[in-house]
Amino acid sequence: MSQKNANMYDVAKLAGVSHQTVSRVINGSASIKPETRDKVLAAIEELGYRPSMAARALATSKSRMLGVLVSDSAFFGPSSMTHAMEAEARAAGYFVVAVAVDAQDGAAVLDAIEHLKKLGVDGMIIIAPQESILETYRPVLLGMPLITIDATESTDASSVSIDNIAGARLAVAHLAELGHTKIAHVSGPNTWYEAKARARGYELELSSRGLQRLPILEGDWSARSGFEAGLKLIADYPEVTAVFAANDQTALGLLTAFAQNGIDVPAQVSIVGFDNQDETEFYNPALTTVAQDFAGLGKHAMKLLLDAVSGTSLATHEDVVPKLVVRASTASPNK
């Protein structure tokens, strides 16, 4: 038994045609007689032939590989997003190489991009949660199809974003409509686009309603930072009756801080999160939050990249609009 994998010539010989004909069959060329195609297909089957990606890549200078650069801070969104991207790419016969790095670490990001270029990816998606990444490294990526997922307000055809401002406004509007007037915000780190956009949405909605803006407490997306912000709120801002947290984990920390201090949510304080992670429904109380369609976003971004790579540029900018999920952590304030 020959261990060596069959190549195109082996298939050609068995099928009694030239290797080029085999190539044509594989690539679905138009002018192939059905019976020839069948012979070739049978030979392929018999030999268990699998085309060599390496040889194809060498001949076409297209690797059919796509790079995805993710921030490694293991948050909820990116993981479902990358899975969706991978599925989409795979369905189109592409391969995804995802690289996770700390977006804060410029050298690491550069290194990761270099790594992907070394591989010879045909295009890239960069999930750019922080300002640092985008502008600095764009030059390095010149000439390469690139889609970014960010929270900027750009309407670039090569970017996809969730409208964080709209999402934040949704959350704050909900609180305002319940009758809250002292609404605080615990933000994410303000080096992050998303954190800034949500904070911006918070401010915009407040001012459009003529409500007083309270100091924004800066967190770091973690439950711990939410917890600490909660303690500070209790100590320094007793007038606050509602808090908009930049993400669900922060909201969880807040929930715990209030619970431990005997403050009832939502009777005394209302809390809204952001992301709608699976578990939030079972927080105590169930969390009112802003739902993001991460998977949909990832899928859309990958479609754009696939378009760009294959030349059929249907690329359009799409703002994914988040929506509010009202649960038990919000109520009208006790006057």
Next chain:
Amino acid sequence: MSQKNANMYDVAKLAGVSHQTVSRVINGSASIKPETRDKVLAAIEELGYRPSMAARALATSKSRMLGVLVSDSAFFGPSSMTHAMEAEARAAGYFVVAVAVDAQDGAAVLDAIEHLKKLGVDGMIIIAPQESILETYRPVLLGMPLITIDATESTDASSVSIDNIAGARLAVAHLAELGHTKIAHVSGPNTWYEAKARARGYELELSSRGLQRLPILEGDWSARSGFEAGLKLIADYPEVTAVFAANDQTALGLLTAFAQNGIDVPAQVSIVGFDNQDETEFYNPALTTVAQDFAGLGKHAMKLLLDAVSGTSLATHEDVVPKLVVRASTASPNK
């Protein structure tokens, strides 16, 4: 300006040497005069030359790409695990292509494996949480370096596992030592190795202590299933004073079910989770749970694969031992 990327011959010409010498410099061959090396390196730098992975793969029949097959049920562990793997592989100059599929769907798994073989990966890691994957598809993978991450009791050199049985026993022992005698278990789906191993550990620890074994409630890892199990426990097993949940999310559901029914945790019922996700510290009350080192596991698995692929087989089976993190959700029962 020439758009075309420089190749090895361009570098050779600029450096005034043969292309083979360039190849030697790149691959760190021993017999190269330092000054020649410097000339070549300078030329590489000047041209911004990057070796073509495709050409190299074709010539060596090694792609330097590794496949990782993950279950797409987006749980906590796999994501930190794959990140750790990717980092480890990248440091060794390898590329990781991760494919996420529903492990339950046999056709999808086969398809994913086929996808990776098509790419020509040099080896694979399969995170095999369910029985279905492993035995069925091993034949398809013959001859390919393969590391599995599972929860079996095998001590195969090509597998890595977290000792779920030991972890479960830790949790149950903790409860028993607090004085609990009626300890219930809410398991994961019993098609999963991990779920079965944890249930097994639960049973083993109980019987080694001569404690009564209660019916195991089967959940599906979700907070919802934990919640529902909690309601059933309250209705049907009022004698239960402690619950060991198969994972943290299930524990969260339990926490909520008890809270909503006015049952105090830990005063009336103690709860232990499994995984030690970041947020568990801020559950209300803070969750006692079994910590798993997912990142360490992923890193170790990748090291094994790298060894296997590069021939330097130092491969050893390693059982990663989880450890208990005691927090506020467990206490001695009120007699």
Next chain:
DNA sequence: GCCTCCAATGTTAGCGATAACATTTTGACT
């Protein structure tokens, strides 16, 4: 029946690296 044209297939030449072998330096030792 001959020519044209097009569909179907074949032939040859790279893509950019490494492998294997050939050749030229170099330097140590007589």
Next chain:
DNA sequence: AGTCAAAATGTTATCGCTAACATTGGAGGC
């Protein structure tokens, strides 16, 4: 200085595919 092995470098073939051009064989027009 002359010899010879070892070190350094060069040459040629090859990996498995696609691109580009070349060839063949009928179907249809006149």
